[in-house]
Amino acid sequence: MPKLPKGKMKWVIGVIAIAIIAFIGFRYWKGKKSELPEGIVSGNGRLESKLADVSAKEPLRVKQILVNEGDLVKPGQVLVQLDTTTLESSLAEANANLAATQEKLAVAQAGIVKQKSEIELATIEAERARRLVSQGAGSQRDVDVRTSQLETTRASLAEAEATLKTSKQEIEVARANAATIQTRIADATLKSPVTGRVLYRLAEPGEVLSPGGPALTLVNLEDVFMEIFLPASEAARVKLGSEARLTVDFEPNRSIPGYVSFVSPEAQFTPKQVETKSEREKLVFRLKLQVPRELASRYVERIKTGIRGVGYVKVDPSAEWPSRLQNVITGESASR
Structure with a gap:
């Protein structure tokens, strides 16, 4: 190889030295730049x-899934609809039972009104019989009969009032039962609890979810x-x-x-x-x-x-x- 002239050799060595110094300086500057202050x-x-599962509270069949993996969802958005046919039948039965109990209550209330009227009449007749006996115009037997009728009517009133109280309690139970079934129907509509994105779709229409079984997994993006x-x-x-x-x-x-x-x-x-x-x-x-x-x-x-x-x-x-x-x-x- 031909040798470079001395002057040119020095120039090349100088350029190389400057490049090395520049490289070292750059690395030092970059290192200092990335250093964190005290x-x-x-x-x-x-x-x-955090992840959030959209799950069923009880075993129901999946009727419809309204989102796919990757979809963005908002709080309260309906994501999954479960089949509530059996629950709706139970609700209709509970409402019919409630109506029958309310009718029983109305009969008991009407019976109390009737018993109170009969007590008023029996009280008047018993008092009249006592006055007649005191005036010598009536018999003690008639007084005893009227008094007995009054006591019997009062007993019937107490029985009607007890029936009324029982009917009121039965109505409360029937209402609570209907409300529970209505809540179960509402729970069959699965909504998003968070703002997020659908990460996994874990069920398909026609599948029966177990209690607590997830239909979707969401990523909570908030x-x-x-x-x-x-x-x-x-x-x-x-x-x-x-x-x-x-x-x-x-x-x-x-x-x-x-x-x-x-x-x-x-x-x-x-x-x-x-x-x-x-x-x-x-x-x-x-x-x-x-x-x-x-x-x-x-x-x-x-x-x-x-x-x-x-x-x-x-x-x-x-x-x-x-x-x-x-x-x-x-x-x-x-x-x-």
Whole structure:
């Protein structure tokens, strides 16, 4: 190979030296940029959300499922309709029993009115018979007969009043039975308890669900959080409610505001999927970084759980977030 002239060789070596220095400087600058200031700690995690099952309270056949996997649902939205044919028959029978009991009550009330009228008449006749005896114009036998009739009528009134009381109790029982069946029919219409997305469709029309058997599993998109693991020296400085930031791998330059909602009271080993083996050999504490519900509710159509990222926590309230964590997602940009 032909040798380069001395001057040109020095120029090439200089260029290479400058490139190496620039590379080292860039790595140093990048490392310093990614460093966290004193008072802020971090840990790897992933966005998670609580799950909610839409389940049957009693064994009924699935009549209709109104959503598919991936659909976004709102609280109170009807998701599944169960077959209530047998319950509706029971309700009709309960309503008929209630009507018969109410009719029995009306008869008892009418009987009481009649008995009270007869008591008034028997009282008048008994009093008249006593006056006649005192005047010597009547017999004691007539007084005894009238008095006996009055006592018999009073006994009949007491019996009618007892029947009336029983009828009222029977009406309350019949009403409660009808209301219970009506509630069971209402429970056969399964509604969404949360704002979320259908994760699994676990049943199809025609299947009979067991008591408590789920028809759907929903992801609650208003209850979003990230769990991270910190060593004892860092976790001991964390307080509930401490300010937090969450970032996801696909958009590391934007952060999600949050707060510490849980700090485990017990140490544990870091799960396998979080860190390297050497890191897992250390005891750590689990923290839960919660995304505010009002913020999560504005992003329900964009939230994807399971995405990996990093969670940051202020252990010193006076610490300042680095510039890369100050580009915070807010509700105002939710519609963009």
